[in-house]
Amino acid sequence: MTSAGATPSGRTARGTRTERFVICGDNLLTLRIVEALRRQRGHGTEIVVVVAERTGRYVARIEAAPGVRVVEGGRSDDDRTFLAAGVHGATAVALVDREDVTNIHRALRVQEIDPSVRLVVRLFNTRLGARIEGILPTATVLSVSETAAPSFVAQAIGRNTRQHVRLAGRTFVVAGRREVREAAIVCGLAANSQTGARGGPRLLPDESGEHADPADFVLARAESRSQRTDQLSRPRPERLRNLLDRVAVRVRGTLTRRLARATLALVVLFVAGTVAFATLGGYSLGDAIYLAVLDSAGAAQPDTTASVAVRVIQAFVTVVGIAIIPLVTAVVVESAVSARTTGTPGRRMPRRDHVVVVGLGNVGLRIVTTLRERGVPVVGVERDEDTAGLAAAARVGVPLVVGDATRERVLREARVEEARALVAVTSDDATNLQAALVARSVQRAVRVVLRLRDDDLAGRVGRSMNAISRSVSYVAAPVFAAALRDGQVLATVPVGRRILLMAEVTVRRASLMIGLPVSVLTEPGEIRVVGVFRGSGPDAVLEMPPRARRALKVGDRLLVVATRGGLGTVLERCDARSAVGG
Template identity: 35%
Template sequence: MVVCGDDALAVRLAAELHDVYRERVTLVVPATDGAGGGSGAVMGRARVSALLGRVSAAVIRPSAGSAPAADDTTGGGIRMPIGEMSADEPTEEVLLRAGVAHATALALVYDDDETNLRGALAARRLNPQLRLVIRHYNRRLGEHLAQLLDQAAAVALPGLDPTTLDASTTVLSDADTAAPALAATAVAGTRKVVQADGLLLRAVERTPPASGEIADPGLCTLALLSSTVNDPAGAEGSDSSGSQGPQLLPDDQEVGAATGRGTVVLETVAHTGRSLPPRRLARRSAPLAEIFSRRLRLSLLGVAIAVFGLALALWRTTDHHVLHAAYLTLLDLFAIGDPAVDEPVPRQTIQLVSGLVGLALLPILIAGALQAFGAFRGSTNLPRPPRGLSGHVVLLGLGKIGSRVLERLREMDIPVVCVEEDPEARGIPLARRLQVPVVLGDVTQEDVLESAKIHRARALLALTSEDATNLEAALYARGIKPDLRVALRLYDDDFATVVYRTLRAAHPEALTRSRSVSTLAAPAFASAMMGRQILGAIPVERKVLLFAALDVAGFPQFHGRTVAEASRPGAWRVLALDTAEPADRQPDLTAFRSESGRPQPAGLLWDLHPGYVLRAEDRVVVAATRRGLAELLGRGGSGPR
């Protein structure tokens, strides 16, 4: 595997491939020694080495034209370090030095779309069978790019089917890949999730049930935790004398026979609180309190009292009827009455005072009209949070990341209230189309979060592009509701770690998560590099479970066998069956879009009967260990174990 990039995502991706999938990795990064503190900044050599030192093994530098040494991934073997080389751009010469001509997959994750495009075109010429994973911000252009590169592979190798997995091109963006984990953090408090069929699946650790209790198996039991996981004297996943390590993918008999051991079960991430119908999620009408604010009402009351006093004074000082006196006062107030030149002095004095009051009334009327216009316009374009809303998620920021997270939360029917300072933000049209309440204003202002009903919210997702803004909003929200679930988007990994530890120490009873986009996006990029059939990975203590979507026709271990016979305890297990028509299936098992543009689920059947016989046209979702998946894919010792 070859990873080329210029920011933290490249380092995280290389570590994910090396540590989770046990792949041989060469990392190509610029030689710049700058610190790189902002989005899009080039990472320095010292920063890259420091990150690699924390997330993976030691760094070696291969010589020009050489390939990394073999990776001994046999049980307890020595793990090969990540190869690193310096290059500013992925030119043909650089790619050849990195070993792209003989590599399985290449990831181009530069912060610049044009750089990734040039590198992808050069790599496809060097190796038509190379699996490409490209970071691209422009969605539509990325789709065209993927089609172009797959067609180039088909032209270079006439016998190659462009839809095969070995020469696939996958275009991803940080926002799309980080959104599922951020949405899961808001709902379930974890980012150990796998995306399939438009669903989010999470692995949940459960303590051993008390005697007489029946544990909920969820969708299925993925693992039995080690016997020392709840023992204060033992380390998690340790192999100390007399302890029993984690047991992956046990069969039903082993689960029933295990006593006193925790389990890891697979569940769907869903909203468990009260869901509101779309028509009640946001109110469309502008309330009178917004059209006639408190200041406007007080000003109008003052003017009304002045007019009443002037009319009363005119009635008492002249022979006019009370109604006629009021009429004359209003004419004087609006400067449309005749001048009282030949009138008595009291009448002239009252007319002058009425004119002055009229001058004060004019700006009040203009302000009221503008405020009413703004209230009606806001209620027409952006819905407001409904009265009595509770258990919702407050989403700060409707930029690139926030828009994707908003889509995922609404797909799971989770009530959301958005807060955005810029009325022209890219997520505003999406919120308007989804009928999601939006509060326009600076999130650091107290009344803005209060307008979003933060005191009754379930979780806060601070996803603006400014770390300081996210942190300030989280601290203020915690001051209002100490037990609020908070997830912050922070660019710098070190800063995210410090913030997490500090907030956890200050509020131990509340759930706090600080995430960098690179950390959240790396697993999805790594899964794409392993092939579109790989859905993701979930750690279980010191081991890893991989999830994949496989066509039964290509695997003799499945074809013609029942679900029970096709599963091998400790190696792989058939979890679900894809019921979608073969023509509608997506290679990575994502939800496909109908003609109307709305996402349609692929249709996974999770409660499979053990006696169901798998046919050649079927596609199944399996959970497997590294060794089990390598055996299924026929990769022997070169693949993940």
């Protein structure tokens, strides 16, 4: 199929230059990238998809998209296939096969055909990606798992946990408005009091005007300790509460149910003995505590001259104490031995408030390593003992359980009954859903984050189970689409089932935005320009917030927070090849 708006001369009916994007791949990511490019409403945009065979699972849906032409290249993908797809003179070419070697091979072929074409290459091996730029100077290397993992991690931890992001060499935090100083807030991201078109919180609300509703989820500058010294004299209940929460998590993490019960019994015995000695025995509080401690430890000294009440109390506390202390000792020893044998060598199995990650493939491995880097306790569950991710997780000290996560016994080994969240990211939707159902049967309150490819299923599961469902390609596709249009996505922020993108976009020489104020780009609910870099190189100056009336110039770099569709609009308006979309 060819776009109805395109002509053989490469011009649209409106006279603007046609953009041509070539995507090599026939997987779900390809379909999502096509949808993301179409969502950007570019006039005269031609999308060509190179597939191995037209019988692929997603090819029919790809070909049905408006403005998309499918080229079948077989398994060889020779130069004739790429020439037929129009890689020579293309705006950009994306290589998104699942195999790293295949994408590198295709990228080298495309570079031989047109050395100046912009390449977007999907690679899992990020170390290889850092080195591949030496032989592919026009390439942007992206990892799907690395792009999607932060979104799963943020949902597993919970929205109350700060997310740090790096924008243009500066560190920012995504957090609740009450968790940061008002002066540090850059912009509001979402308001719970408003409901968006798709349900859930309203994204990028309008915080100015008569009907303003300030966001309670914001982007703020990360402040150093010295910048917060003026706040130390003020009461900080939030800081004290966070400290107490961390202490509680540490304490709960060292206690099993049996150890907690045995310890509680010993404490109750001590308190009851103290009260009895003080009231029935007539001792002072200090003497009553002294006698209760010694008797609980079995160190009572017989005193036949004491009253009957004192002798009965002393005998009872001593006998019960002698029975409880060995029980506490046995439970402690059992816990220590279990911690050494259940998890990986050198790594204790967390007791409570950890995250259970089911599936240690590319995405699962990224999630467990990211959680480890953030200091969140994590347990990995993998069915296949030969999975490379299992060995990689063991090397970084992640406790592991090998087994089928759809079985209750396996999830109990991972202590899902005490976990804060379960993240199921295997390659099979049915396995992920079943693991979530089993986890909920063990602990009804566990937070569930699922990898589900089917959008309709994901929406229904989210509503019926109060679970959070994510598709890896759903999160990664906007990043690849932005790179095809020469934009750089710096971070993704999940808000409910939707995501916000933080990106850097350059105003090109032929952009119709030149001479217009920054405020023209702002659209409540879709786009917020939070900063503008004036100049280039080390002399560039960041205006944050940007002056609303100052005109944009060629080379200005915009720091933008936007929805997926909103980012497409910004890229289109700032690009050299596009007109402003109507």
